[in-house]
Amino acid sequence: MLEWIIVLPLLGFLINGVFGSIIPKPIAGWLGTAFVFGSFVVTCFLFSDLLSALPAKGAVYLKVFTFLNVGNFHVDIAFQFDRLSAIMALIITGIGTLIHAYSISYMSDDDSLYKFFSFLNLFIFSMLVLVLGSNFVMMFFGWEGVGLCSYLLIGFWFKNVSFGKAARKAFVMNRIGDLGLLMGLFLIYQNFGSFEYTEVFAKFGRLEVGTGICTAIALLLFIGAMGKSAQIPLYTWLPDAMAGPTPVSALIHAATMVTAGIYLVVRCEAIYALAPFAREVILWIGLATSLMAALIGLKQNDIKKVLAYSTVSQLGFMFIALGCGAYTAALFHVITHAFFKALLFLGAGSVIHGMHHEQDIRQMGGLRKKMPITYATFLIGTLAITGFPMLSGFFSKDEIFTAILAQNTGVFVLGLLSASITVFYTFRMFFVTFHGNYRNQHHSYEKIAESPLLMTLPLLILAVLSLIGGAVNFPNYMGEGISKGLYHLLSFDGGGSFSPILILPEQSFEISHVKEWILFALTPLFLFIFLVARKKYVVKAAVPEADADQVGFGKTLANKFYVDEAYNRSFVEPIELVSDTLTEYVDEKAFKSSFDGIGRINQYVASLLSRFQNGNIEYYLVYMVIGLCLLLAFNLF
Amino acid sequence: MSSLSIFNQLEISHYIYLSTVLFCIGLFGVLFRRNAIIILMCIELMLNAVNLLFVAFSSYMGDADGQIFVFFIMVVAAAEAAVGLAILVLVYRNTRKTDVSFLDNLKG
Numbered sequence: 185m186l187e188w189i190i191v192l193p194l195l196g197f198l199i200n201g202v203f204g205s206i207i208p209k210p211i212a213g214w215l216g217t218a219f220v221f222g223s224f225v226v227t228c229f230l231f232s233d234l235l236s237a238l239p240a241k242g243a244v245y246l247k248v249f250t251f252l253n254v255g256n257f258h259v260d261i262a263f264q265f266d267r268l269s270a271i272m273a274l275i276i277t278g279i280g281t282l283i284h285a286y287s288i289s290y291m292s293d294d295d296s297l298y299k300f301f302s303f304l305n306l307f308i309f310s311m312l313v314l315v316l317g318s319n320f321v322m323m324f325f326g327w328e329g330v331g332l333c334s335y336l337l338i339g340f341w342f343k344n345v346s347f348g349k350a351a352r353k354a355f356v357m358n359r360i361g362d363l364g365l366l367m368g369l370f371l372i373y374q375n376f377g378s379f380e381y382t383e384v385f386a387k388f389g390r391l392e393v394g395t396g397i398c399t400a401i402a403l404l405l406f407i408g409a410m411g412k413s414a415q416i417p418l419y420t421w422l423p424d425a426m427a428g429p430t431p432v433s434a435l436i437h438a439a440t441m442v443t444a445g446i447y448l449v450v451r452c453e454a455i456y457a458l459a460p461f462a463r464e465v466i467l468w469i470g471l472a473t474s475l476m477a478a479l480i481g482l483k484q485n486d487i488k489k490v491l492a493y494s495t496v497s498q499l500g501f502m503f504i505a506l507g508c509g510a511y512t513a514a515l516f517h518v519i520t521h522a523f524f525k526a527l528l529f530l531g532a533g534s535v536i537h538g539m540h541h542e543q544d545i546r547q548m549g550g551l552r553k554k555m556p557i558t559y560a561t562f563l564i565g566t567l568a569i570t571g572f573p574m575l576s577g578f579f580s581k582d583e584i585f586t587a588i589l590a591q592n593t594g595v596f597v598l599g600l601l602s603a604s605i606t607v608f609y610t611f612r613m614f615f616v617t618f619h620g621n622y623r624n625q626h627h628s629y630e631k632i633a634e635s636p637l638l639m640t641l642p643l644l645i646l647a648v649l650s651l652i653g654g655a656v657n658f659p660n661y662m663g664e665g666i667s668k669g670l671y672h673l674l675s676f677d678g679g680g681s682f683s684p685i686l687i688l689p690e691q692s693f694e695i696s697h698v699k700e701w702i703l704f705a706l707t708p709l710f711l712f713i714f715l716v717a718r719k720k721y722v723v724k725a726a727v728p729e730a731d732a733d734q735v736g737f738g739k740t741l742a743n744k745f746y747v748d749e750a751y752n753r754s755f756v757e758p759i760e761l762v763s764d765t766l767t768e769y770v771d772e773k774a775f776k777s778s779f780d781g782i783g784r785i786n787q788y789v790a791s792l793l794s795r796f797q798n799g800n801i802e803y804y805l806v807y808m809v810i811g812l813c814l815l816l817a818f819n820l821f
Numbered sequence: 822m823s824s825l826s827i828f829n830q831l832e833i834s835h836y837i838y839l840s841t842v843l844f845c846i847g848l849f850g851v852l853f854r855r856n857a858i859i860i861l862m863c864i865e866l867m868l869n870a871v872n873l874l875f876v877a878f879s880s881y882m883g884d885a886d887g888q889i890f891v892f893f894i895m896v897v898a899a900a901e902a903a904v905g906l907a908i909l910v911l912v913y914r915n916t917r918k919t920d921v922s923f924l925d926n927l928k929g
Contacts, residue, residue, distance in 0.1 A: 799925035805851055 185230055186246045186265050189273060190312050192223040196305035204298025213288035216301030220284050220308050224277035231270045238676060242266060245318060259379055264318030267673050271515065272315035272447055275522045279439045280308045282642035286530055287431040289638035290537060300340060300429070307333035311440055315447060319379040320369050323448070327365065327412070330441045331358045337436060338428040347427040354421040361411015361418055365448075368404030371397065385454040393458050402455050402462035409445030413499050416473045420748055422496055426488040430533030433488060438495050438529050439522040446499070446518050449506045456506070467507025471598055474500025476745065478605040482612070483741040485728050486543045487532045490613045494569065495525055497606060501584055504599060510587035512671040516657045517584060519670075520576035523653045524568035527646035531562035534635040534643065535617060540627055545616045546728055547626075552618040554632040557640045559618050561647040566614045568650040570607040570714070573707055576653030582703065583659065589699050600706070607713045615721035616728065623727065836877035843870035857912065857919045861905050868898045 196219030200212055207215070230244065243266035252259040265273075284304060291297050310333055314326025339351030373379060375397055376387045391398060409415070414422035425437045436442070449456055449466070456463055477496035484490045498521050505514035536543055538555055552559040568577040581603065588596045622629040634640065657670035720726050734742045743749075796807070843866055850863030872891045879887030913919055 801921045801924055802852070802855070809848065809852065 185226060185233075186244055186263055186316075187248070188226045189223050189230070189265075189277070190263065190309060190316065192219045192226070193305045193308040193312065195219055197302045197309060200298045200302035200305065204302055207298060209292070209297050210288065212298040212301055213284075213291070216305050217281060217284040217288065219305060220277055221281045223308070223312070224274075224281050227270070227273045227277050230265055231274060234265065234267065234270055242676075251321070256377065257373075259319065259321045261322065262318040263316045263322070264381065265316060267676070268447070268450060268515075269315045271519070271670075271673075272443075273312055275519060276308060276311050276315065276440050279522055279526050279646075280304075280435060282645055283431045283435040283439075283526065283530070286434075286533070286639050286642040287429070289636050290431055290533055291429060300337075303333055303336050303340070304432075304435070307337065307436060307441070311444075314444055318381060320372060320381070320384070321379050323451075324365070324369060327362065327408070327444065330436070330444065331355065331362070331412075334358070334425070334436050334441055337432040338425045340428055340432065344427075350421075350424040350427040354425050357418050357421040358411045361408045364404045364407025364411070366408075368401050368408065371401050371404065375401075381451070385452075388454045388458060391458055394460060395458060398455055398458040399461050402452070402459035403465065405448060405452060405455070406445075406462060406466055409448050409503075410469070411445075412448075413442050413445030413503070414473075414496050415445070415469050415500065415503060416476065419473060419477065419496050420744075420751060423489055423492040423744070426486070426492050430488065430529060430536060433492070434526045434529030434533065437492065438525040442495065442499060443502070443518045443522070446502045446506065446514050449503075450511045450515055453511055457509070463507050463509060465507075466503050467592075467595065470500045470503025470505075470507055471595055471602075472500075473497070474504065474602045475598060475605075478602045478609065479741055480744050481609040482605060483728075483734070483738055484609075485546055485731075487535065487545050487548075487613060487617060488529075488543055490545075490609060491525070491528055491532055494528075494606065494610060495521075497602060498525065498569070500602070501581070501599070504595065505584040505587055508584075508587040508591050510584065512657065512674055513580065513583040513587050515674070516670050517580040519656055520568070520580040520650070520653045523646055524565045524577055524650040527561060527565040527643060527650050528569065530639070530643055530646065531558050531565060534558040534639055535562075537635050537639070538632050539624070542624060542627070545613055546730075547624040548617045548622070549620040549624075549727075550618070550622040550629070551632065554629070555618075555634045557634055557643060561640075561643040562614065562618065564647040564650050566610050568653075570610055571603065571706070571710060574654070576650050579654035579657065579659060582706075583657070585703060585706070589703065600709075603706075604709065604713050607710045608717050611714055611717040612721055612728075615717065619722045620725045620727070833877060833881045836874065840870040840874040840877070843867075843873070855920050855922050857909050857921050860921065861902070861909065864905075865898060865902065868894055 196216050200207070200216055204212055234241075234244065243264050245262065245264055247260050247262040249261050250258070251261045284301070287300065287304065291300050294300060307330060310326050310329025312326070314323055314330060317323045317326060335351050335355040338354050339348045342348045342351070369379070372384055376384050378384055378387075388398070411418045422437060422442065426433055428437070456466075474497045477493045477500060481490055481493035481497065484493060498517070502514045502517050502521070505511075505517060534555065535548065535551060535558060538551070538558070539548060542548070564575070568575040571578045571581045585596065585599065585603075588599055655669070658667040660667050731742065740746070796803070847863040847865075847867030847870060850866065851860050854860055854863065872894055875887040875891045875894075879885060879891075909919065912924065916923060
């Protein structure tokens with residue numbers, strides 16, 4: 185059964201990729217959707233099998249074939265369906281199906297629809313290889329595969345040069361991270377002689393906490409996670425990746441691919457448990473990323489850019505949780521974030537669709553009357569991400585804050601600041617888009633209409649999931665039996681027959697009563713920020729100022745702290761200077777002239793020799809006789 | 822022995838001189854004449870010079886191998902003459918000439 189999860193999207197990719205141009209457009213879309221849905225159904229079946237078989241069996245293995253067998257070096261193409269990969273596969277195929285269906289309508293005007301769907305299916309395939317692989321090499325294959333698909337889909341409208349450049353930027357920045365990941369894998373093999381998860385982690389169990397090699401491997405793997413999950417300093421590609429079609433942003437750059445870094449760290453919990461220094465680094469980088477992205481988000485006016493920075497910020501939160509050792513909380517936030525961020529992106533896509541590809545929120549306003557379903561679902565997504573009580577984001581953020589509070593009060597204050605900013609800029613985007621007066625001069629307000637059912641249905645489903653998604657891992661006070669489902673699943677110990685996903689028992693994040701009261705005080709605080717945002721953008725109907733009117737710190741924020749400029753100045757421009765110099769002096773002058781010289785010598789010699797070949801039989805006969813005489817002479821002397 | 826005795830009356834060197842002279846006549850004919858028919862005839866002359874040498878040595882050594890070789894050469898020469906003449910006829914039909922110096926279409 186396991187093979188079908190992976191084979192179905194691959195089949196979809198091949199069929200649409202090879203025959204796409206002769207398949208009618210809607211069929212190509214439905215075909216792509218059907219294959220991913222099939223994969224989702226198989227995953228559901230396997231997951232229920234896995235749950236029912238739990239006390240006896242912890243994972244399903246499938247070895248397809250031996251990939252490499254050189255001396256001691258042995259790598260299998262093999263898959264492992266355990267609780268962690270099952271959860272990831274459910275997110276990928278489930279949300280993937282919804283976004284595929286949504287894309288049928290969203291992309292219906294595009295001429296190369298089949299190409300879009302074949303890339304999407306290839307992405308789902310690669311992502312499944314990433315999470316279902318049973319060794320680090322398989323994970324690396326998937327890791328590179330999703331990077332490629334991300335590149336292809338960001339640059340899907342490659343005729344726009346800046347979109348192509350955004351794709352290239354994403355690819356190059358990911359390569360930097362991949363280098364770290366690759367070096368981490370080399371170190372793992374050098375020290376443990378295997379790539380199989382089970383073997384490697386079993387050997388890690390015998391090491392001391394804080395061993396140098398553990399810290400080195402953990403840090404190198406984290407560099408890979410930084411690239412894929414857009415953390416400082418490798419985060420700048422993610423906002424630019426919004427050049428891709430909106431469903432791509434929802435699927436790849438919000439719900440699934442960017443969480444691969446979190447998956448990596450959770451999967452390698454055995455390594456990170458032994459590397460407190462690496463966890464400390466993760467904690468601070470996550471915190472810095474979360475704060476910085478939230479601040480930048482305050483001044484962005486492109487609806488997708490706001491969501492992109494909010495994604496970076498939320499990923500930062502997940503890494504904060506990982507840094508605290510709260511792996512369950514991080515994975516929980518991955519799940520809820522996948523729900524509400526996919527919802528927000530698809531909602532934004534619906535708005536962009538309705539506005540004829542206008543993305544600037546200053547050009548919108550008052551859309552709530554024209555797009556009621558989008559408005560309602562977007563509101564749910566906004567409430568979920570800001571942590572409105574009893575919605576999915578509330579529970580997952582709450583858990584992260586509990587973990588932070590149990591460890592480090594300073595980090596808690598800064599994290600709180602970041603979360604408060606999140607509330608403000610998310611509602612700013614929401615109010616400016618849907619409330620107030622319509623401000624666009626180019627399209628008349630009357631022509632704006634709600635998106636078709638195929639687009640609103642995924643929105644509704646995701647809205648329901650964002651509402652109830654917290655049930656995955658309710659906190660203890662919700663009552664025994666239904667609480668901590670995810671935690672129990674991940675730390676379930678088969679008692680020797682198999683080990684839990686989280687090998688070391690997660691520290692229980694016990695916090696004092698005072699701190700618990702602090703956590704309860706968060707909701708009124710967030711409510712207050714909500715009211716401030718409402719007062720500014722609804723009551724006073726303020727519109728974000730034009731780019732030219734930005735001043736002071738706001739201008740710095742609107743220009744994203746000038747990080748892109750700094751990177752350009754310090755990395756891109758020197759490299760371009762070097763390559764321009766090499767082109768001009770080495771390539772053009774030195775190489776080109778020397779190669780031309782060789783060519784000219786050859787031509788001159790050939791022109792001399794070609795005189796012998798004058799076509800006259802008599803000359804040929806003379807050559808023949810001379811040749812024979814020479815042969816004879818050689819034989820004689 | 823009696824049938825070959827007539828050859829043995831002459832020194833072997835005389836045969837070598839004769840066939841060398843014949844071969845050189847043929848060779849220079851091939852090299853310096855332009856008429857294709859004469860070139861063909863000169864090739865025959867060279868072949869037969871070699872044949873003569875074969876037979877002479879065969880008799881001198883008392884070994885029949887050389888004579889067998891001569892038969893093969895005769896067969897090849899006959900075939901070569903037939904093909905060569907056929908080509909010549911066609912060349913003549915197309916160019917109305919038998920002069921080989923006009924046939925320079927293979928110029929590189």
